[in-house]
Amino acid sequence: AQxxxxxxxxxxxxxxxxxxLRCNYSSSVSVYLFWYVQYPNQGLQLLLKYxxxxxxxxxxxxxxxxxxxxxxxxxxxxxxxxxxxTAEYFCAVQPRGGKLIFGQGTELSVKP
Amino acid sequence: xxxxxxxxxxxICKSGxxxxxxxxxxxxxxxxxxxxxxxxxxxxxxxxxxxxxxKATYEQGVEKDKFLINHASLTLSTLxxxxxxxxxxxxxxxxxxxxxxxxxxxxxxxxxxTVL
Numbered sequence: 001a002q003x004x005x006x007x008x009x010x011x012x013x014x015x016x017x018x019x020x021l022r023c024n025y026s027s028s029v030s031v032y033l034f035w036y037v038q039y040p041n042q043g044l045q046l047l048l049k050y051x052x053x054x055x056x057x058x059x060x061x062x063x064x065x066x067x068x069x070x071x072x073x074x075x076x077x078x079x080x081x082x083x084x085x086t087a088e089y090f091c092a093v094q095p096r097g098g099k100l101i102f103g104q105g106t107e108l109s110v111k112p
Numbered sequence: 113x114x115x116x117x118x119x120x121x122x123x124i125c126k127s128g129x130x131x132x133x134x135x136x137x138x139x140x141x142x143x144x145x146x147x148x149x150x151x152x153x154x155x156x157x158x159x160x161x162x163x164x165x166x167k168a169t170y171e172q173g174v175e176k177d178k179f180l181i182n183h184a185s186l187t188l189s190t191l192x193x194x195x196x197x198x199x200x201x202x203x204x205x206x207x208x209x210x211x212x213x214x215x216x217x218x219x220x221x222x223x224x225x226t227v228l
Contacts (some may be wrong), residue, residue, distance in 0.1 A: 034216070043118070043205050044156075044219040090155065100146075100207075100217055102155045 002027040002093050006103035014111050015083055021076040021106045023091030031093040033074040034100070035065055038088040047089075050074065061085070086110045115139050116208050118220035125196055126228055133191045133223045135206030142208035145189035146217060147181060150203040162189050196227040 007022040025031065032051050036044040048059025055067040065076045074091060091103040115138040125131050135145055144163050148156040160176075162168040162183035170176045178200075180192040189208075193200055203224050207217040 036219070041203075041222070041224065043116075043221040044207075046216060046218065049216055099158060099161070104155050 002029075002031060002095055002098075002101050004091055004093050004101055004103035006089075006091050006106045008106050009104065010107045010109065012109045012111060013081055016080050018079050019077065019081050019085075019108065021089050021091075021108065023074045023076065023103060025072050025074065025091075025093045027072075027093060027095060029095050031095050033065075033067060034092040034094070035059065035063070035074070035076050036090045036092060037061075038090065038105075040087075044090065047076070081108070081110045083110050083112060114216075114218040116142075116206065116218050116220040118206055118223050120223060121221060122224040122226075124226045124228065127197055128195055130192055130194045131196055131225060133193075133204055133206075133225075135189045135191070135208065135220050137187045137208040137218070140208075140210060141186040142189075142210065143186065144209050145183055146207045146209075147179070147189075147191050148205045148207065150205060150222075152203075156205060159191075193225065196225070198227045201225055201227045 003026045005024045013019050034049045035047040037047050038044050047063050048057045050057045050067045058064045063078050089106045092100050094100045117136045119134045147159045150156050159174045160168045160170045162181050164183050164186050168181035183189040203222050205222040207219045209215040209217045
């Protein structure tokens with residue numbers, strides 16, 4: 001079975017500061033890794049995904065994530081956040097041919 | 113590309129009535145569609161997986177007679193909440209993916225259901 005743990009339920013940060021949203025996973029098989037963003041009362045938008053290859057993945061809106069197999073982590077980073085980045089962020093894993101499994105979400109709150 | 117729409121975006125209904133929610137993939141053929149439920153401040157809970165032309169596979173604890181899913185074409189899936197009750201009030205989100213095991217799920221904007 002697979003599981004996803006987002007280590008922080010809430011992350012407050014000031015505008016233009018860097019941010020890291022942490023995600024750890026557990027799986028006995030190879031998985032694909034995803035980060036999604038959800039703005040209030042909206043669906044999920046794909047930020048980035050790791051399927052294979054380079055462990056550093058760049059996504060939309062200036063976000064990037066690094067797959068660390070030994071630490072089973074897939075942390076999301078942005079060097080300088082904007083007010084508009086305020087949203088809920090979900091890390092997810094998917095075993096090949098299997099279901100998408102979500103973490104509990106991290107609420108990013110960017111303050112001026 | 114990879115746009116998924118849902119209709120309606122919100123609906124209010126009386127207890128005991130049925131509500132149908134549509135999920136459409138606008139620019140790709142979706143072999144598989146997924147229906148999720150999300151409670152406030154919580155993550156997404158997978159309700160069922162539907163493949164075009166076949167019966168949906170429901171997750172444990174989800175009543176298939178209450179949440180009817182139809183995936184009649186490669187671009188349309190519907191979720192019907194039958195005899196809705198206030199506890200069915202929630203945010204329902206669909207997603208769609210293509211034909212390979214690496215295909216990403218693309219999510220719709222969600223439907224807010226309120227049962228009075």
